[in-house]
Ligand code: SF4
């Protein structure tokens with residue numbers, strides 16, 4: 001599918017327009033342009049035959065065009081760009097729109113996101129893991145605190161939306177905690193007209209079809225499972241606690257899930273790549289494609305392994321910078337060729353690269369009731385933002401909370417003038433600001449040209465790019 005801006009696009013409503021400050025127009029290697037707007041999440045490929053007109057209208061960010069003054073041949077292009085938000089009426093206050101977007105996200109009191117650790121124990125010992133497995137099952141008083149917190153939020157703040165992410169450790173090691181709390185969430189939300197969604201980050205070893213049915217029946221429907229390449233590389237980095245490989249069991253589980261079309265789930269397969277395993281990741285992609293190609297319940301993402309604070313950090317060789325980004329994009333293309341959906345396309349939408357840690361209504365609940373914001377730096381003092389009491393009261397340190405929730409575009413003039421601001425809001429990774437005091441630009445923005453070109457190509461292959469074809 002080639003997405004084109006066609007001459008018969010709707011007529012412009014406004015007479016004076018200018019390029020949106022959130023529009024990117026980047027050249028495509030095959031000719032033509034890729035045009036993207038981060039406020040609309042819209043991306044389109046303009047073929048070379050129409051590209052000159054688009055360049056003329058988008059090339060100068062400050063130029064104001066009066067439609068009536070334009071030559072006839074440019075007017076259809078102007079209408080198309082306006083209809084899709086790539087140009088905007090000159091009277092639009094886009095900076096205010098961007099500020100509103102961030103403020104509306106932060107101000108929500110009717111929403112609660114809980115990242116629950118039913119245990120910090122894990123049946124794996126991944127080489128790059130940053131957890132110390134110090135805390136076991138979630139205490140009964142903490143589980144009660146979670147249910148009371150939800151009740152309080154509803155009674156005191158009119159909760160309308162609850163989202164729960166099960167995290168660990170390995171959450172399926174404490175399946176009974178997941179089930180007990182999920183039953184409460186499901187019943188309480190149904191009785192009180194609260195929208196409820198739940199997901200789980202799991203290593204996949206215990207995610208048999210039978211377990212998947214048990215938890216999907218409780219509305220836990222989104223899963224993230226990690227595979228570090230095919231068997232020989234995966235088992236090197238993601239072994240069981242006793243050192244045995246885990247690949248074959250995970251693949252058996254995935255085959256079972258894919259073979260049951262009645263299982264209503266979304267499963268994102270994450271592959272962490274290093275200089276050592278990256279060459280064999282395409283063969284994993286093909287293996288996955290044989291199981292789940294064109295099954296829109298399954299998507300893939302690829303991430304370079306980083307030094308995430310684990311004890312083996314010094315021994316880890318990491319792909320970084322542009323090399324890592326280009327490898328990631330190349331793997332996305334492999335995945336698309338293998339018929340797999342690509343999860344990264346969601347980053348293009350407004351808010352698509354904001355980390356949950358930046359949301360005041362998002363909290364990580366540890367098994368002992370300690371509250372964190374970020375799921376990576378668990379033992380960092382600034383990340384210990386409070387404690388959950390058994391009666392559901394949140395004892396929060398407001399100053400520490402603000403480090404994660406207010407340390408964003410509002411404090412940073414560079415972010416306020418950034419063309420990617422609606423997606424990132426200066427809040428892609430609050431940990432980077434807290435730790436290093438620098439802007440946490442997501443790699444998709446740093447290498448925007450290569451990313452937009454890849455996403456436009458995927459869209460032309462029929463992959464759904466979030467925000468949609470413009
Ligand atoms: S703050 Fe950064 S490291 Fe922590 S969860 Fe968010 S993106 Fe990850």
Ligand code: SF4
Pocket residue numbers: 409414415416418419420421424425426427428439440441442445
């Ligand atoms: S952190 Fe970077 S990408 Fe995000 S808004 Fe600021 S300048 Fe833009």
